[in-house]
Amino acid sequence: MALARMAAIRKTNVQPIFEAWKKLDDPKRVVSERDLQDVFFLGNEEGTRALLKAADDSDAPLQPTFAGMDNPYDRAMWVILKRPAIWKFMQAFFPVDQLTNKRHWRR
Numbered sequence: 001m002a003l004a005r006m007a008a009i010r011k012t013n014v015q016p017i018f019e020a021w022k023k024l025d026d027p028k029r030v031v032s033e034r035d036l037q038d039v040f041f042l043g044n045e046e047g048t049r050a051l052l053k054a055a056d057d058s059d060a061p062l063q064p065t066f067a068g069m070d071n072p073y074d075r076a077m078w079v080i081l082k083r084p085a086i087w088k089f090m091q092a093f094f095p096v097d098q099l100t101n102k103r104h105w106r107r
Contacts, residue, residue: 035080038091043073047090051079054086054093062086 024032042051055062060083066075080087
Protein backbone atom coordinates (compact mmCIF):
# COMPACT_ATOMS: atom_id res chain seq x y z
CA MET A 1 0.00 0.00 0.00
CA ALA A 2 2.70 2.50 0.99
CA LEU A 3 4.74 1.57 -2.09
CA ALA A 4 1.75 2.24 -4.33
CA ARG A 5 1.34 5.68 -2.77
CA MET A 6 5.06 6.38 -3.19
CA ALA A 7 4.91 5.33 -6.84
CA ALA A 8 2.15 7.87 -7.43
CA ILE A 9 4.33 10.73 -6.15
CA ARG A 10 6.30 12.45 -8.87
CA LYS A 11 9.87 13.58 -8.28
CA THR A 12 8.79 17.22 -8.26
CA ASN A 13 5.76 16.74 -6.01
CA VAL A 14 7.36 16.56 -2.59
CA GLN A 15 4.48 18.08 -0.63
CA PRO A 16 2.96 14.71 0.42
CA ILE A 17 6.35 13.58 1.69
CA PHE A 18 6.84 16.84 3.59
CA GLU A 19 3.36 16.54 5.14
CA ALA A 20 4.08 12.98 6.27
CA TRP A 21 7.44 14.15 7.66
CA LYS A 22 5.76 16.83 9.76
CA LYS A 23 3.38 14.25 11.23
CA LEU A 24 6.20 12.08 12.60
CA ASP A 25 6.66 12.27 16.35
CA ASP A 26 9.94 13.84 17.49
CA PRO A 27 11.89 10.64 18.30
CA LYS A 28 11.11 9.09 14.90
CA ARG A 29 11.89 12.32 13.10
CA VAL A 30 15.25 12.68 14.89
CA VAL A 31 16.29 9.13 13.96
CA SER A 32 15.09 9.57 10.37
CA GLU A 33 16.88 12.89 10.05
CA ARG A 34 20.12 11.36 11.30
CA ASP A 35 19.78 8.47 8.85
CA LEU A 36 19.17 10.85 5.94
CA GLN A 37 22.22 12.91 6.92
CA ASP A 38 24.27 9.71 6.93
CA VAL A 39 22.91 8.80 3.48
CA PHE A 40 24.00 12.23 2.27
CA PHE A 41 27.45 11.73 3.84
CA LEU A 42 27.91 8.33 2.14
CA GLY A 43 26.13 9.33 -1.09
CA ASN A 44 29.27 9.78 -3.17
CA GLU A 45 31.79 7.62 -4.99
CA GLU A 46 34.00 7.25 -1.91
CA GLY A 47 30.98 6.16 0.11
CA THR A 48 30.01 3.66 -2.57
CA ARG A 49 33.54 2.20 -2.58
CA ALA A 50 33.48 1.95 1.22
CA LEU A 51 30.07 0.25 1.21
CA LEU A 52 31.27 -2.22 -1.41
CA LYS A 53 34.39 -3.00 0.62
CA ALA A 54 32.40 -3.45 3.85
CA ALA A 55 29.97 -5.76 2.04
CA ASP A 56 32.80 -7.79 0.51
CA ASP A 57 34.45 -8.09 3.94
CA SER A 58 31.19 -9.45 5.36
CA ASP A 59 30.80 -11.96 2.48
CA ALA A 60 27.71 -10.17 1.20
CA PRO A 61 28.85 -8.54 -2.07
CA LEU A 62 26.77 -5.63 -3.32
CA GLN A 63 28.33 -5.06 -6.74
CA PRO A 64 25.53 -6.84 -8.66
CA THR A 65 22.87 -4.93 -6.73
CA PHE A 66 24.60 -1.58 -7.10
CA ALA A 67 25.09 -2.03 -10.84
CA GLY A 68 21.41 -1.35 -11.51
CA MET A 69 21.19 1.75 -9.33
CA ASP A 70 21.31 5.28 -10.70
CA ASN A 71 23.45 7.11 -8.16
CA PRO A 72 25.40 6.88 -4.89
CA TYR A 73 22.44 8.20 -2.87
CA ASP A 74 20.27 5.31 -4.09
CA ARG A 75 23.02 2.89 -3.11
CA ALA A 76 23.45 4.37 0.35
CA MET A 77 19.69 4.43 0.97
CA TRP A 78 19.37 0.81 -0.19
CA VAL A 79 22.08 -0.30 2.24
CA ILE A 80 20.51 1.53 5.19
CA LEU A 81 17.17 -0.16 4.46
CA LYS A 82 18.28 -3.62 3.33
CA ARG A 83 21.67 -4.27 4.97
CA PRO A 84 21.55 -2.52 8.37
CA ALA A 85 24.56 -4.43 9.76
CA ILE A 86 26.78 -3.09 6.98
CA TRP A 87 25.30 0.36 7.53
CA LYS A 88 26.08 0.35 11.26
CA PHE A 89 29.65 -0.71 10.51
CA MET A 90 30.01 2.12 8.02
CA GLN A 91 28.60 4.68 10.45
CA ALA A 92 31.42 3.85 12.83
CA PHE A 93 34.35 3.59 10.45
CA PHE A 94 33.73 5.72 7.36
CA PRO A 95 34.26 9.07 9.15
CA VAL A 96 37.53 7.81 10.63
CA ASP A 97 38.66 6.53 7.23
CA GLN A 98 37.92 9.94 5.75
CA LEU A 99 40.11 11.64 8.33
CA THR A 100 43.02 9.21 8.09
CA ASN A 101 43.08 9.32 4.29
CA LYS A 102 43.44 13.08 4.31
CA ARG A 103 46.25 13.61 6.77
CA HIS A 104 48.72 16.21 5.57
CA TRP A 105 51.77 14.07 6.25
CA ARG A 106 50.65 11.18 4.06
CA ARG A 107 52.34 10.82 0.67
